[in-house]
Amino acid sequence: MPNGFVYILECSDGSFYTGSTINIEQRLNEHNNGQGANHTKKRLPVKLVFLEEFDRIDDAFNREKQIQGWSRNKKIALINRDFEKLPELAECKNESHFKKWLRLRSATNQHSLIIDKDKNMQTYYSHGKLLLTAEYVVLDGAKALAIPTVFGQSLHIEKQPENKLTWNSLDHNQNEWFNAEFSFQDETVLIENTTNAEISDRLLQIITAVKELNPNFLNDEGFNVSTVLEFPKNWGLGTSSTLINNIANWANVDAYKLLELTFGGSGYDIACAQEDSALTYQLINKKRVIETVNFNPSFKNNLYFVHLNKKQNSRDGIAHYKANRSNLEETITTINVITEQIIICETLDKFQSLIDNHEQIIASVTNQTPVKQLLFDDFSGSVKSLGAWGGDFVLVASKNNPIEYFKSKGFETILNYTDMVL
Template sequence: MNDKKKFKAQGKFLITGEYAVLNNVPALAMPLKLNQYLEISDRDDQVITWKSYNNNGDLWYQLATNVPDLCSDSINCSNPISLKLSKILNTALQLSSNNSLRGFDAVMTLDFDRHSGMGTSSTLISLISQWLGCNPYQLQFKCFGGSGYDIACARASKSLVYSYNNADPVVEEVTFDPAIKECIFFVYLNRKQDSRDSIAQFNRELLTDDLREELTNMPQGFISASNNVSEFNKYIDRHEEIISSLIGLLPIKKQLFEDYEGSIKSLGGWGGDFVMATGGVDARDYFKDKGYNEILEWDEVALKT
């Protein structure tokens, strides 16, 4: 049997509302044109193989098992990745009422580095939900938790304002195509941030009604200010100030780049992954001189809208 099915899911950047999005604060998020792909080839037997490749072609994970073992309550394996994959697949089958899984060969590939924080967990959830026909939000909440904004980005056609809405997500697609995009770029901080660990830093008791309202208005504020660098910087700086007060951490600019002339905003969990920075052409050299060599331009990552 050589019945192949192919699926894709987009990476993401969270522009506003990190941490607070789980407390029903609307967040601005942008899907990326960088994808994760899943190719499934059905088999005539009960054998299952899974191979995952990084964006550079390196095989970083593989599994060989069979349907009965995979569908058991506890797969006979000590590899935590295999155990998690087993949980995701079994949960997806339960959510889709699909009890007829047979052998398959799975190959997963990436347009972006799996350590980059662009969303390998959420894209995996999206891909499996597409394949097995279940609700991706339910699968995400059962297997990983989180707000689900990244699930919304995985198949969106443009940027969006995402509301967690007590695990009943509301998604509004918006146009976020800054006139100043040549002055906006993304810098990888050379370290991976575990979003589940970072969520624990958020102190919801500090989220006053006034701060909630201010954060709720941030998505439209960023969009409206995206034709003027100085106004855009004001929104970045204020947003960083608010989130800093809620999680008890200094903004990344104060931590690492205090002498930088432009503005810098964390994207998602603070302390790792990518940041968004503003500045002219020479501003990229500032980060390269400090050893941050992975710099992406807006048009390299943003979906065309």
């Protein structure tokens, strides 16, 4: 008898939703009664178009995360049982040096390299994030458009007999980049050994904050913990936010409160970690207003993400913004309008006009120079900064394929919109 299921639902707007469950009949009823995921409850009715059975729910969960990272065409091939097309559709459509990684990620279960199926292990997963609009001003109440990425981070928990916490972090190539061991004395957590003092101090801060929110966390129990990134750490897709959300789920605490006690920020990245579709995020009177939206531009094949290879510290960017911000009321009103217009935008020309205008507004309010003016002033398309300016990814909108242009400028990591966005 199966103990886990992976399913794909077709929603009323034609979009797909992939999930996993231990009770498929109950879960289908929940979806169609509006008690399922945010994505489905706004797109009723839904119908089951694919079902796969597993002996273990953790296997089903891992399969769910694999399928969620696939393109729409690959999901359709799976639904139609057209298995011969799957290897071809796993091929990444961009020409970046991460082509091989994307192909392998789609074709295999990346978690199988680290999970021993014979062990009792809990697994938590969070999506990465990109902020398309309202960078910086989202902190002061502007409405932001944010998108979860196909790349995320998983957290694997296994109990151990000793009353200690061992921590092992793997990068996207399954190579260890951090290791530490913590001991418990009374209610105090101590660092026993570590490969990186700065990271272990930050992790200790997170654990301490969790225990403040849940005093019973880690009491009289030992664990082996592994984290696995699906993207390079310098991509800026949310190494910290995905970790915070995973730990919060493990410890049964509020991820937003944990973020406030540790890294800070607006919280949009936590929303992306938890959602399966694009969303708007806004702070109104310090309260979060989160709405999932149907953002699926018809011109998405003209959109690209280019990595600038300059990891930006979000806290530094926020500090710069707070020191230079001005004319906020008018700025927020304008950014809100641009965000709404981008969501419903139907043409590439209009989209480019909107993001160009957005870039100039944020440049003015933060007293910074737009990235296109700094690095790509001879480029014919549009270039928009994402998140903290100065590093990580930029969004490129172009009528012509821009890959060779950016490669000629020394930027090799170039992803098509559909290769990045969940």
